[in-house]
Amino acid sequence: MKKNVYHIFLGIFCGIIIFSSYATIVAGFKPENFGLGKNTHVKTAYQNGYLVNAGPNKNHIIAIQKYFTFLRQNNFKIALWLGASQLHAINHLKDGDMLAVEYANLSAKNRASKLEYLQISQGNANLNEILCMYLCFAQKKLIPDWVIVAVVYDDLREEGINNDLLHCIEKISPDMLYYGGYGIQTVADEWEQLSKTSMVETPHEKIETYLDSWLQSHFPGYRHRGLVRSKIHTLFRGSLLHSMKKIMKVRRVPEIRGHLKQYNTEALWSLVTLAKSNGSNVLIYKPPHPQYPGPFIHNRQAYDAYFEKLKSKINNMEDVYYLDLEKIVPTQFWGLMNDGFPDCYHFQDTGHKILGKQIDAFMSEFAKE
Amino acid sequence: MLFNSWGYIFFLFIGFSLHWLLPHQFRIILLSAFSFIFYAMWRWDFCLLMIFSACVDFIAARQINAGDQIKIKKFWLWLSISINVGLLIFFKYSYFLYDNIQMIGSLANFKLPDLGFYIILPLGISFYTFQTISYTIDVYRAEIKPTNNFLAFLTYVTFWPQLVAGPILRANQVIPQLLKRRKFDTSDLGIGIERVLIGLFKKVVLADNIAFWVDKSFALDPVPFTAFDVWVSAILFGFQIYFDFSGYSDIAIGSARILGIKFPENFNWPYFSTSPADFWRRWHISLSSWLRDYIYIPTITFLGSKNPSYGAIDQKNRLRNISLMWVFFICGLWHGAGWTFIVWGLMHGLLIFLYRRIKSLQLINKEKPLISWCVTFCFVMLAWIPFRSSSLAQTYILFSKILNPLQYTISNREVNGYCYIITLAVFSGMAISYYLNSIDNQTIVFQKLFPYTKILKVACMVFAVLVYLRPIRQFIYFQF
Numbered sequence: 001m002k003k004n005v006y007h008i009f010l011g012i013f014c015g016i017i018i019f020s021s022y023a024t025i026v027a028g029f030k031p032e033n034f035g036l037g038k039n040t041h042v043k044t045a046y047q048n049g050y051l052v053n054a055g056p057n058k059n060h061i062i063a064i065q066k067y068f069t070f071l072r073q074n075n076f077k078i079a080l081w082l083g084a085s086q087l088h089a090i091n092h093l094k095d096g097d098m099l100a101v102e103y104a105n106l107s108a109k110n111r112a113s114k115l116e117y118l119q120i121s122q123g124n125a126n127l128n129e130i131l132c133m134y135l136c137f138a139q140k141k142l143i144p145d146w147v148i149v150a151v152v153y154d155d156l157r158e159e160g161i162n163n164d165l166l167h168c169i170e171k172i173s174p175d176m177l178y179y180g181g182y183g184i185q186t187v188a189d190e191w192e193q194l195s196k197t198s199m200v201e202t203p204h205e206k207i208e209t210y211l212d213s214w215l216q217s218h219f220p221g222y223r224h225r226g227l228v229r230s231k232i233h234t235l236f237r238g239s240l241l242h243s244m245k246k247i248m249k250v251r252r253v254p255e256i257r258g259h260l261k262q263y264n265t266e267a268l269w270s271l272v273t274l275a276k277s278n279g280s281n282v283l284i285y286k287p288p289h290p291q292y293p294g295p296f297i298h299n300r301q302a303y304d305a306y307f308e309k310l311k312s313k314i315n316n317m318e319d320v321y322y323l324d325l326e327k328i329v330p331t332q333f334w335g336l337m338n339d340g341f342p343d344c345y346h347f348q349d350t351g352h353k354i355l356g357k358q359i360d361a362f363m364s365e366f367a368k369e
Numbered sequence: 370m371l372f373n374s375w376g377y378i379f380f381l382f383i384g385f386s387l388h389w390l391l392p393h394q395f396r397i398i399l400l401s402a403f404s405f406i407f408y409a410m411w412r413w414d415f416c417l418l419m420i421f422s423a424c425v426d427f428i429a430a431r432q433i434n435a436g437d438q439i440k441i442k443k444f445w446l447w448l449s450i451s452i453n454v455g456l457l458i459f460f461k462y463s464y465f466l467y468d469n470i471q472m473i474g475s476l477a478n479f480k481l482p483d484l485g486f487y488i489i490l491p492l493g494i495s496f497y498t499f500q501t502i503s504y505t506i507d508v509y510r511a512e513i514k515p516t517n518n519f520l521a522f523l524t525y526v527t528f529w530p531q532l533v534a535g536p537i538l539r540a541n542q543v544i545p546q547l548l549k550r551r552k553f554d555t556s557d558l559g560i561g562i563e564r565v566l567i568g569l570f571k572k573v574v575l576a577d578n579i580a581f582w583v584d585k586s587f588a589l590d591p592v593p594f595t596a597f598d599v600w601v602s603a604i605l606f607g608f609q610i611y612f613d614f615s616g617y618s619d620i621a622i623g624s625a626r627i628l629g630i631k632f633p634e635n636f637n638w639p640y641f642s643t644s645p646a647d648f649w650r651r652w653h654i655s656l657s658s659w660l661r662d663y664i665y666i667p668t669i670t671f672l673g674s675k676n677p678s679y680g681a682i683d684q685k686n687r688l689r690n691i692s693l694m695w696v697f698f699i700c701g702l703w704h705g706a707g708w709t710f711i712v713w714g715l716m717h718g719l720l721i722f723l724y725r726r727i728k729s730l731q732l733i734n735k736e737k738p739l740i741s742w743c744v745t746f747c748f749v750m751l752a753w754i755p756f757r758s759s760s761l762a763q764t765y766i767l768f769s770k771i772l773n774p775l776q777y778t779i780s781n782r783e784v785n786g787y788c789y790i791i792t793l794a795v796f797s798g799m800a801i802s803y804y805l806n807s808i809d810n811q812t813i814v815f816q817k818l819f820p821y822t823k824i825l826k827v828a829c830m831v832f833a834v835l836v837y838l839r840p841i842r843q844f845i846y847f848q849f
Contacts, residue, residue: 004559004823005555005556005559007821007827008823010827011823011825011831012827012831014827014828015828015829015830015832016831019832019835160584202410203409203410204371204411207376207379208374208375211375212375215375225835228836229836257590
């Protein structure tokens with residue numbers, strides 16, 4: 001029996017060593033690049049030493065909020081640009097490449113405008129998550145002059161809200177619930193659900209936070225736990241996806257069910273309502289899409305019908321604008337997916353340049369500066 | 370405090386160290402104090418409720434024992450049961466009762482006034498209430514002598530490893546062990562640590578990761594589901610709840626063992642049962658035996674005593690069946706204040722009833738356990754549908770898919786493909802573990818080839834637990 005105990009302690013020791021070693025190995029792993037496609041990478045942008053683009057990360061969002069406050073104190077107009085991975089990923093990333101948000105800021109600077117663009121984006125962000133991104137600012141009374149929303153058709157099939165984003169927002173106020181409509185109710189429900197399953201505001205939470213930070217500074221590799229988790233999931237999902245696509249050989253047209261379209265579009269209208277009630281203008285755009293010959297990645301009719309409906313509704317609204325940017329980025333500036341199929345969501349630096357300039361061109365015309 | 374946290378590992382380490390450093394007479398004080406600290410990590414004010422509940426039963430049990438008339442004994446017994454059940458009803462079922470009265474009232478255009486207050490469900494109330502009730506009943510039945518040591522009794526009620534989600538222990542299983550002079554034993558330490566590790570692995574690696582897919586599936590609109598989607602969602606939830614709850618029980622058993630206290634097993638490979646009755650002998654054993662001893666058998670006895678023709682076989686079977694449905698109604702209601710839980714309970718009651726009928730007709734071939742297992746597995750998994758559904762309407766839609774042969778189509782799959790793969794992978798893993806566990810360890814060839822299997826197993830579990838340990842999700846049974 002004593003031998004049994006030694007085996008267990010030896011096993012624990014080995015497990016810790018394996019974990020520490022593996023965590024150190026994967027320290028440089030970038031999970032955000034997974035799923036972006038061949039040669040497509042995430043880029044982080046800074047302006048005046050401040051972060052201007054962030055993912056669903058509490059610390060990053062806090063950093064952007066600080067910059068927001070700084071800009072306000074210096075009488076800048078602010079456009080909050082929300083969207084999915086197209087905004088933060090660059091195909092064939094090279095030194096000196098910039099994101100659309102950086103090009104938009106450059107363009108605004110060149111025309112001596114006191115308008116600054118700040119961007120929050122998340123891979124496959126659905127419109128409920130985009131609503132949460134807006135709430136991160138609105139709940140802190142950081143009200144932008146403009147809210148720019150990229151409506152990615154493919155992401156309308158995504159549901160649920162990333163917990164990291166939910167952690168960035170507070171409980172939805174009764175006022176917001178009253179004015180915000182169905183979309184805000186979904187966010188409120190998800191937030192309630194999350195707060196029920198965690199240890200919010202208990203002594204245990206404080207102890208856990210303390211122990212976690214202690215382990216981060218004293219246990220080699222512990223701070224990379226998140227990366228280890230992502231690496232394992234990437235290996236698991238990556239190998240599965242690869243083998244499934246090999247078996248199927250053909251690309252399936254992603255089906256976007258009606259109820260999910262509605263679920264996400266309601267969130268968009270909630271965002272519009274709240275932004276307008278806070279005195280912001282809203283720009284909703286149809287994002288760039290490559291014009292490859294051959295079949296369109298989605299059901300073309302449904303795709304067009306969705307945006308037509310969106311456009312006609314927006315045209316009847318005050319202070320809300322619609323922009324069709326589908327064809328602005330030429331095909332040669334788009335990338336490829338890992339399976340060799342064309343990447344319909346991410347483009348190269350030039351694509352970002354075109355998009356950034358186009359958005360700022362619109363703002364120069366419509367923004368009351 | 371959640372077991373699946375660094376806080377708990379630290380807490381257990383301190384508790385373990387102090388427990389074995391202190392002399393015997395102080396250990397019970399330490400265990401009691403640590404149990405209250407454990408509970409106060411959630412809310413300290415509800416500790417008072419536990420103390421009140423313990424006081425009621427301690428006094429009642431002593432009065433029952435001291436009483437020389439059956440009338441007095443009965444009075445104290447019913448006082449104790451009424452207070453305990455009353456507290457449980459108030460904290461757990463007020464909203465459920467209110468909503469149902471409201472619903473019935475609305476049919477007659479009658480509207481109840483608002484409750485006017487907000488009730489918080491005290492963590493573990495269903496577990497410690499059943500535990501204290503069993504103590505008073507056991508004393509009333511003269512199966513045990515009441516303890517004179519209030520601290521020992523309080524520690525039995527509040528002992529942290531089993532406080533919030535069981536196992537539901539009997540006083541004679543714990544109090545003598547608490548009072549006994551325990552000696553430190555390295556084998557207990559080894560077994561305890563291994564059990565805690567297994568429990569953490571089940572919870573943070575398996576249950577929490579499966580939960581992500583289960584939540585996604587059950588959040589979808591069920592209307593476009595195929596029958597296969599429903600099956601996969603139900604089976605996946607079955608795995609989630611098993612790993613979640615048996616993981617909790619493993620940590621509870623392991624934590625107690627480290628302190629030199631042995632808890633009975635709460636699970637025994639329930640998904641390899643060969644009949645519905647067998648399932649309940651293997652799933653949440655402490656609850657099923659509690660229900661048998663304190664509800665099922667007393668109900669049969671009570672109904673029998675009210676019925677002069679009790680002796681007739683048919684009548685006896687009828688009483689058994691009534692008791693069966695009653696006990697499973699209670700079982701469902703105990704799990705949650707909602708009709709979906711009651712449906713789940715009654716489904717199990719019905720399954721056992723049907724099983725008994727089929728068995729009595731000698732339609733079951735005991736030499737073909739694979740068929741019996743397959744049928745039991747399918748029914749048990751299907752029964753999880755109401756348990757996990759958010760409403761009876763969702764349950765109805767999901768069941769209508771299962772019962773419609775036209776819904777058995779492989780195209781138009783709605784549930785994510787990963788769910789299918791994970792279900793297959795988890796089931797294969799469980800089947801292999803069950804097989805390895807069911808044969809004698811010494812005869813396993815690979816164990817002879819690799820004498821250090823245990824080191825490898827523990828190392829893998831430690832690695833996985835280090836990667837996934839986060840108190841992101843409480844145990845499912847905490848809400849009960």
